[in-house]
Amino acid sequence: MKIKLATTTALVFSAFALMSFCGFYVSKADGSLKNKTSQVILVRDGNKNVITMYNDFKGDTKDFAMVVPVPVVLRKDDIKVVDQYIFQRLNDYSAPRLVEYWDQNPCNNYEREDMMMKKSVSSSLQEVVVTQALKGKVAGVKIEAKYLVGEYDILILSAKESSGLKTWLNENGYKIPDGAEEVLDPYIKSNLKFFVVKVNEKEKAKLNNNFLRPIQISFNSPKFMLPIRLGMANADGDQDLIVYAFTRKGRIECTNYRNVNMPTGNNVPLFVQKNFGGFYGNLFNHQWKNEDKSVSFLEYAWNVTPINQMKCDPCVGNPPTEYDLVQSGVFWLGGKDWSDYSDVDSDEPDNGSKNVHFTRLHFRYNRKSFPQDLMFQVTPNTENFQARYVITHPASGDLSCEAGKKYLQDLKARRKKELRELTALTGTNINNWQDDATAANDEEDVAAAQYTTLIKEADNEHHSNGPAGLVMLSALLLGSAGFLKWKGIV
Secondary structure, three states: OEEEEEEEEOOOOOOOOEEOOOOEEOEOOOOOOOOOEEEEEEEEEOOEEEEEEOOOOOOOHHHOEEEEEEOOOOOHHHEEEEOOHHHHHHHHHHOOEEEEEEEOOOOOOOOOOOOOOOOOOOOOEEOOEEOOOOOOOOOOEEEEEEEEEOOEEEEEEEEOOHHHHHHHHHHOOOEOOOOHHHHHHHHHHOOOEEEEEEEOHHHHOOOOOOOOOOEEEEEEOOOOEEOOOHHHOOOOOOEEEEEEEEEOOOOEEEOOOEEEEOOOOEEOOHHHHHHHHHHHHHHHHHHHHHOOOOEEEEEEEEEOOOOOOOOOOOOOOOOOOHHHHHHOOOHHHHOOOOOOOOOOOOOOOOOOOOOOEEEEEEEEEOOOOOOOOEEEEEOOOOOOEEOEEEEEEOOOOOOOOHHHHHHHHHHHHHHHHHHHHHHHHHOOOHHHHHHHHHOOOOOOOOHHHOHHHHHHHHHHHHHHHHHHHHHHHHHHHHHHHHHHHHOOOO
């Protein structure tokens, strides 16, 4: 009998700084800003898009700037800054999870009560919009709009050619990464605008922290996409991107790359708990390579409508509240804005629905495997999904009864299966986990079924089966040859 007691989740990102997803970074002086892992919130309903970009820039903010392609000239009301807590909240709730179970001692009769870990997070939203002048003019580059939003100076630029935009940025004191013109040119030819962001030091000094808050933009476009190619202009190797998407109808999926569900529901060794981040990192990398790299991985999908009571199974904490969802950009929870005529051509009327479907996608991309920007669509698929992995603690106490002896035999077989599952999921050798297995500390009563013992047995079986297998194969081939010769076939 297995009894659920708790769940654990891990922040499965690389050790690199988390930065905004869809633009490239430009820097003053000779420094080169790199983006490795990114997070973005997408909200899509009809033709309306809300995109929230996370910044965790490390360094002197005087050297920070970012360029993002956008389809229209954004109004001042279309731009906000939001509290970065929302990204932590969404990640914690939707991240791949490790689920713990406890075996019951078959020699006893007892029950354990379920426990859940809960965490509360405070939230806030601030917005300031003014205009500010900027020096410098370059032929072919036009300043369509300029705003001060929170701690950011924001410009909306249009350009006739990539060299002109590069010149404009250079003349304003920013170093453009090598290869920028190549990736800028397709956006210019598509008549996209450029959302240019840098930090206003005076406004930033008014804040009580050293973080740059996320920027949220809203616009209408029939295209549902993310322009990741600009982010590769100064990328350093493979880039990781986590997309948190909200729609009214169902999951989102990528239309120009394959969509694959992450493995889920797998039983793994108990010692994975001590390094779940390392385990999932190996798992993701192995699956990414197996899927030939050009793929969109689904890690979570669920109906998180505030009135829906069940938003996960199991949950790793409190679900995003209605306030959290509104801060994420889920605009339809606030009701219809009858003064907004910007989406009158949408072919998907809302009908007053308050449904909220949450999709978490994980990408790892580079120029070779992702030559195109990410294109998405909203689907009617409302099936629930979460990447979850299961560990089971052994029963404790006296196991000398007949049922207890049978339990120990089954435990040993189960744990061997868990070790095989671990190597299959991560593509690693069983001996790579020897140190993790030795560090397990709650198995004193089940010495015969300890992982460290089973790893040695599995390794010995592997080496002993290798030569034996060759001998058996040779014997089979020789026997077959003799049989065929006896039959006169050879």
